Amino acid sequence: MTQGIHMTQQVIGFVGFGEAAQCFATHLAAKGRVKGGSAPLVFCDGKTNRPPYSEAFRSMASDCGVELVDSLPALMARADIVFSAVVVATAVPVGQAIASLVRPDMLVVDVNASTPKAKRLVGDAVAAHGGAFVDANLMGAVSIYGAAVPLYCSGDGAARFAELFAPLGFTIEQAGPEAGTAAAVKMLRSVVTKGMEALIVEALTAASLAGVRSEALRGICEPMDATRYSKFVDMCVRTDVLHAERRAVEMDGIAEGLREIGLQPIMTEATAARLWTSARLGLRDDFAARQAYSADDVLDAYAARAADLPRR
Known part of the structure; x- marks a missing residue:
């Protein structure tokens, strides 16, 4: 053939x-x-x-x-x-x-x-x-x-x-x-798509328990509908280096709030752990002092530090 x-x-x-x-x-x-x-x-x-x-x-x-x-x-x-x-x-x-x-x-x-x-x-x-x-x-x-x-x-x-x-x-x-080249891209795409699915299900299950499902759904969807997803991704990466610690503290509190309404905060705890990992890289002051930087700059710095970061 x-x-x-x-x-x-x-x-x-x-x-x-x-x-x-x-x-x-x-x-x-x-x-x-x-x-x-x-x-x-x-x-x-x-x-x-x-x-x-x-x-x-x-x-x-x-x-x-x-x-x-x-x-x-x-x-x-x-x-x-x-x-x-x-x-x-x-x-x-x-x-x-x-x-x-x-x-x-x-x-x-x-x-x-x-x-x-x-x-x-x-x-x-x-x-x-x-x-x-x-x-x-x-x-x-x-x-x-x-x-x-x-x-x-x-x-x-x-x-x-x-x-x-x-x-x-x-x-x-x-x-x-x-x-393996294409599989690597598929694998990393799945980190986001399956992760988003798990986060959405956890948030809306909690919203159902709290009696605010429709309100929560609107609060989740309206900001996303108003922008391009690529812009959202860029914003997430650029602001993570500055605000990861504050956001991690917030997510620790949210995890406790989910427990109070009767839901195990599996994804919420994972989110807090990911944010604490970013914060422990110690890059906030460096990037806060820059007049401008890109998402690529943040990711390059994360990659350079991540290999040496001790596990939590």
Whole structure:
């Protein structure tokens, strides 16, 4: 198989069949962009779905337009392009099992939300068997974007993946040839997105207990709706270096207030700890004396000090 071969000559397989895999496979089946008109192949060996597959799962697979196979070797023997779409806990062993069955020049697309190290381990295993690897990361929800969900990709197979799948409606941005590069960006994005989710849920649960849910929701949303998120991020970083200690003291008090209304302040305590960490870097006076500075200046100073900071 070479880069110039058309997508209609490829057999596509999915290992794992969760939300993302179902979305991608259904989209591809509808496009009919598989070898000889055959359906995408699917193999599952998880806690919920595994051979012998239940009638309910077989019915769902049929509705998605895919063909179920009963073993990984059976899938690997027929597929040219394989998506690994399993739970994070099994991403490395499954990826290595896929790699052990890779034929030269096969394309392995790892869409799992794994760490950069995990992606590199699988990528190295694929390369050792002559395959090409794509560290592909969903930068949004398939429930919102469908198959056009932005995919941030790196690895030696990323360029080929983009060439083959972009014409089919996939949204692919390349981050370079090294596996793990794209995963690092996805991981750090998740620090913010999942962290915001946890903070919002904690705050609104507390608001519900206090009987001020609608008022709190308005107080949270209106300032955010009034500005661009990039400006908010810039403000957070630039003011953190000046006000982290004051804010940490405030959050310690808020944590006590949440306990008083009956809620364990998990995220609030974590926020206070993060602010105390910034304060202990001892950079406030330096930045307060500057006439001007940027968020990059603050982050560079934090990075230089953070490695030497003792743990609380």
